[in-house]
Amino acid sequence: MVGAVTPEYRALLPGALLAEPYPEARGPVRRTARDWVVDVVFFLFSVMLALLLAAYSYERGIDELRTTLDLAVGLLCCLGLWARRRWPVGLAVAVTAAGLWSATSVGAAIVAFFTVVVHRRFAVAAALGVAGFAGGFVFPLLRPEWSSDPYWVDIVWAAVVTLLILAWGLVVRARRQLVHSLRDRAHRAEAEQRLRVAQARQAERARIAREMHDVLAHRISLLSLHAGALEFRPDAPAPEVARAAGVIRASAHEALQELREVIGVLRDDPADEAPDRPQPTLADLPGLVDESRAAGMRVRLDRRVDDLAAVPVAVGRNAYRIVQEGLTNARKHAYGSTVDVIVAGAAGDGLSVEVRNPWPVGVPAGPPIPGTGTGIVGLTERATLAGGRLEHGRTAGGDFRLWAWLPWPA
Known part of the structure; x- marks a missing residue:
């Protein structure tokens, strides 16, 4: 599909211009709104050109049966353009073969050849271009009533038209590949940026975990010791109990303060008037x-x-x-x-x-500190x-x- 990022553009190799931008379709082709517009424009262009050439043939007095048959072949080629995204090479070969006799299929032949140049390797496009140019030698011989110029003029026009379509298709192809490459690089840059952010967050979490362990393990072990002393000495004098309770309170207060100090880095919008403690x-x-x-x-x-x-x-x-x-x-x-x-x-x-x-x-007295x-x-x-x-x-x-x-x- 036009505008889609395909796997062929992931590597961004030096020979990317020689790769097929779109793989052979396997299943129904899903067109975007832009694809529908392009396909309709190409179809109408080929149909209008076929009708104009048929009208010109009627005005010149060319055999009506041959002209009607020519128009029927040309319109069938125009209808085949709706399959150009699925079978571009096969369609181009069929339309090129029809162009050996049908003059009204020239519009469909231009669109089919252009599609191959844009969507397939240069070698395939060049081969079809040579085939189309060779058709310029055959058509004047099969339909001499269509030619009022010398034979060499028809050959020159066939070469010019083939080269113009080839050049136009290569320009469009190069531009699309550049867009795909830039889009792929942008996707990679975004993915790398997300990865760097995730790694930075992980590193910060690990640092905070170390700080929390270093800070809180010390404070909580003090709390455990003093609480254990009160547990083993419930009959201790009131001043000692009050002193131990005061130490527990102070240690708990310090633990809360240091916990706030450590996880303060997690705040998205820290208040300027309340900076973290040093x-x-x-x-x-x-x-x-x-x-x-x-x-x-x-x-x-x-x-x-x-x-x-x-x-x-x-x-x-x-x-x-x-x-x-x-x-x-x-x-x-x-x-x-x-x-x-x-x-x-x-x-x-x-x-x-x-x-x-x-x-x-030996075994330390009291329950172990976890x-x-x-x-x-x-x-x-x-x-x-x-x-x-x-x-x-x-x-x-x-x-x-x-x-x-x-x-x-x-």
Whole structure:
């Protein structure tokens, strides 16, 4: 169909101009409104030309029976044009054969040959063009009453008409193929754009998932510890109960605030007057350690960086999340153990972060704190994306060690 994007134009090969723009039809041809207009115009053109040539034949006094028979053949060829979209080559061959004797079939022959040039390979169109040109040699011999010019003039006119139709068809063919190619490229560009958007959304969702895990796992583990303490010590003094309840309330409030902070990127139209809270940096690490100590953990912080605020924001945020996850894992799996946090490095040498605690022995008291089991995987990906590396596992001394190195540009 005219205007449809066909599979032949998907590859956009250098030899596209030699390909058939429309495959052989297999089934009913469905015409668009534009197709109907074109077909009707071509049909009326061929019919009017046949009637004019028949009237000219009658006026010249050519045998009426031969003229009537010629007109009947010409009108049959015109009716055959309605099948030109389904069998263009077969129709062109039939009309060319009829044109060896019928003068009124010339309009249908022009339309059929033009259709083949536009819709089929150049080799097929050239072969039919040669056949039509050869018909110019035969027609004056079979119908000499139609020719009042020298024989060579008829041959020249046959060659000129054939070349004009061929050139016109090739121009239309090239234009249609250009339109198809541009349309196909536009479709591909749209598909690639949708793919890039989908990939960006997927990457953003993965980043948000990592942030939610790093942030909420820490807060919720604190809530679980304090709630467990209240469960195991229901007879605790009122001040201790009030203190634990206050820590639970504060931790829940912080968890909600950080959850809002993480998923704030999902808002389609964030309010300018309510910007998102800044992400934590390495300068917030002492506060994280103090918070864990307040929850009952024994944490020792070894700072070997003079100014934590001097660490770049992106590097400091990644280091903060690594320590946060390390403390969360220690609280889950080795509660009661002493955790050592070591931060060292300098500009140009990189920043190293280490969280070390004794390997847990036995079953921890109380119900286990649930987890997804993907925290270390997320940290590894975070460090890799930042251009660093991460190691974790049991050391020869029996400790569990989480270590990461992140680039710190000079």
